[in-house]
Amino acid sequence: MKLRIYVTLKPGVLDPQGKAIEHALSGLGFAGVEGARVGKLIELDVADTVDDAQVDAMCRQLLANTVIENYRVERA
Template identity: 60%
Template sequence: MKARVHVMLKNGVLDPQGAAVKHALGAMGFEGVNGVRQGKVIELELADGTTEAQIGEMCEKLLANTVIESYTIETV
C-alpha cells in the first residue's frame, strides 16, 4: 500500500522559500504569479492494513510540524 502525505505551511505563516520562488519566476519573465506557497510531498510504502489513523500519527509525531504546518493524507 502507498500513501502520499502533503505538508504545507499553515495560512499566515511566512513562507520565505515560496517568496524566493515567486521572485525568481518574476526575474525569469514569468508574469502574473501573484503568490507561491511551497510544501513537501512524502511518499510512504506501507504494509497492507496500515490505517489512516496510523499514518496520521506518523504525521503528528514526525512528518509534519503541526504548530506551523498542516497535512493531508492520500492513499494511492
C-alpha cells in the same frame, strides 16, 4: 499500500521559499505570478496492516510540524 501525504504551511505562516520563487520567476521574466507557497509531498509505501491511526501518528510525530503545518493523507 501507497500513501501520499501533503504537508503545507498553515495560512498566515510566512513562506520564505515561496517568496524566493516569486522573485526568481519575475526575475526570469515571467509576468502574472501573484503568489507561491511551497510544501512537501511524501510518498509512503506501507504494509496493508498499517491503519489510519498509525499513519496519523506518523504525521504528528515526524512528518509534519503541526504548529505551523497542515497535513493531508491520500491513498494512492
